[in-house]
Amino acid sequence: MPKKPELLPGTLDMLILKTLARIPLHGYGIALSIKRLSSDVLTVEEGSLYPALQRLLVHGWVKAEWKMTETNRRARFYTLTAAGRKQLGAELSQFEQMITAIGRVLSDANEEV
């Protein structure tokens, strides 16, 4: 079985926050959304999703409430809070800096090779 690429460490929180920034979703919905948007490249393991959600809750970046799904099932929906939006911004800019830096290093390295 071919191994799927793993998430970069530390990016899961950001992905969840970004997903929730568009629309409140339940846990399954978040996993599904990330999978679809990344065209099946990124798979969020349930083993990391739920601990991550609890962490976000404790930080106060998301809030949770029980609602009905379109199929009339009870599910816990997560919503981004104002603090979460701020956090998302911070993480995004940090991530971008990181990507740019990595990109520079990689392009430099390529030239030398």
Place this chain on the structure above:
Amino acid sequence: MMNIITGFLRRVRIFFRRERFVRELDEEMAFHREQTEKEWMAEGMTPKGAHYAAMRQFGNATKLKEESHDVVAFQVETVGQDVRFAMRQGAKNPGLALTAVLILAMGMGVSVAIFGFVDAALLQPLPYANPNRLVSVNESNISEQWPLSYPDYLDWKRMNRSLSSLEVYSQAGYLLRTHGVVEPVHAARVSSGFFRTLGVRPMLGRDFYPDEDRPGGPNVLLLSYGAWLHHFGARQDITGQTVDLDNAAYTVIGVLPRSFSFGPGSNAEFWVPINSFSPHEKMRNFYNFSGIGRLHDGVAVETARAELAGIAKQLLEQYAIARPPNLSAASVVSLSEVIVGDVRPILLALMGGAGLLLLIACVNVASLVLVRSESRRREIAVRTSLGASWGRLLRQFATEGLLLAGVGSAAGVVVASWLMKLLARIVPKDMEANMPFLGGAGLNAHTMAFTMIIAFLAAVLLAAAPVLRLTFQRVRDGLSDGDRGSASQLWQRLGAKMVMVELAVAVVLLAGAGLLGQSFYLLLHVRLGFDPGHLGTVRVMAPDTAYKDDEQIVGLQREIVRRVSSLPGVESAGLTSMLPAQCTCATDDIQVEGRPFQGQHNEVVERHVSPEYLSALKAKLLRGRLFSDADAAGRPGVAVISETLARKFFPGENPLGRRITNEEGGKPSAWEIVGVAEDVREGPLDAETWPAEYFPIQQTGDHDFSLAVRTRQEADALLPELVRTLHQIDPNLGISDEMTMKEQIESTQTALLHEFSAWLVGGFAAMALILGVFGAYGVIAYSVSQRTREIGIRMALGAERSSIYRLVMREAERLTGAGLAMGLVCSLGASLLTRSLLFGVEAWDPTTLVCVAVLLGLASLAASFLAARRAASVNPMDALRSE
């Protein structure tokens, strides 16, 4: 910061709603699984296959739940790890852990035990209703034996507006006859509202009626719980029974509750209303009744004092009673002051001593922990480079400190409860009789709270020491163990400071113990003016119903002296109204005949003695003669005076032939001075010698007196024979307190209190000495171990062993010297604070201070020498190779 707090609060909320949290998580995950199943089914799987696939993808649900929970839970798991690790650390070095726990347990145990007593005596309220409104009321505060006269009491009670009630009590002794056996018992006479004022109700029967203390009132009595138990077998039907006291029938009207005690009344067993009076007691200047009052709400002690002083002055003027201007007219102080005032300085000093011991113990353990953390530098460095966070490391060390403090405190509580039992048993019995609540010292809410507080402080100290230490350390230095970075030096300085503190504290405690021990020794060897060896004593009470007139009582006294003197082994025997070295009580206000009287207060000790008494004591006659049988009742009054009285009232004169006058038995009397004797210490050992006058007992007719018997061998062997003989003379005599003179002296409250504090502080000092020396050894040994390589190099380069000794000892001398100097200064301050406990020795007694300094200095240097020898015996090659 806000985030941390709100995060913390959210965690707390989840902590309290764990079940709901788990339930919600379960439901959420079940939903997720179902959705995944549907997804698989949509891709064409069978329902069963989809179910399993979903389960597989989801993995171990329990583990997942735990992981989610860990995110939000407190870090219990890692705390558990820390504790386990700390315990492993302890187990790896059991000697160190055990030593640390033992030292802590000892320091905490002693502090908690002493605090238990301080709490029982000073912090917990007296066992009466609203005890802080109770006051002790007396005429004067200068001489403690100056209570109220009965007429003054009645006037004060009638005229004052500050007190809601004013009552009096007076100690008394009766002969109790039960089934033909006579025994003397402690009693107290009280005015009828006494127990109502204290807020004490009898547990059986009733209190006195308000009119039962009128003259001619009924013979009724209240029993103490102890008397009810011991004399009457705790009979429920005791009320209404009659009891024979001094051959008079008293009706028992009730029994006082078990918890009741009243120290100032010597814990009387029988309580009777004051309703019959001796001729003296009707006099306005016969002061025999101590007052207690209850302040009206909102009235301060000072207000009451001022008001009563005004009333007293008015009465003094009205009845033309002279009183020296230096004496207050009225004394009103809080009752608790009277009851616990005596032990307060001792308990506070002991608490101070225990606190110092705790300090030295904590410093010692902290330095042990530091030494330990020093040798763990490598471990710390490795853990740091493997990614242990700073906080994680700090938490690890804090946990170790907390664990140590926790185990030490638990052991300390065990030590404390044991110590309190031990101390309760050796508390002087007089002190306990006055303060029975001391027996109640034990592990209660107060002591436990105190334990918690000091345990917390110890934990902070023990956790902070290595944490601070770590903070200063540059972690990377630790990786190379041979490094002598700034860290070791810093520790060495810190360690050296700790040793100085330990030595200083040890000096304070040793000096305190030395001074208290010396006080105790001096007290027991104070000049008595008589020979206490080979002297047996016994107290005799003759019922005044059987010995009605002076002739009968004098006959009894002559018979006692004659029979006892002829016992084999007896050299001589004499009688006195009160034995020496007990108390300054029984005083007299005298005037010198033919000398103008301007209202001076001439208070002297008054004793009534038989002709043989002073010679039996081996008191020295300076001039004139002692009494003889010829100085009989009805003959002119004669007196022997003490040297101090002669010096005070007849300076440069010959007192022989002069006459002193007083009001004896309520009528003016004159006494011709026939002799002057060297001072006999009549009052307590630590009090200054009062002037004393002796009257012939046959001219005063006492029914309550003591027998002093000079024996050839040890006196205690003769005591049973003495009691037998007295009973043969008259089985109705009340015989008590048979003991040797030495026992009498050693069992006085003064001697016992001094002994008690000397032994306790001595114990503290011994422990402080051991800990201080131990600390000095530790620091020197550590510093030597850190310099092994340096020493090896020096020796390899040809340094003599002696120079190595010098190298190490110089440091030890510097430390010891600084510690001692600091300690000497502090101990001066400490002994000045506890000066009231000292007797015959100054707080700055140079001998004590020098001895302490020499002792501690030698001990500390000896310990350092052992460490130095280890350094000097280092093989240079080994030392160099060791790293």
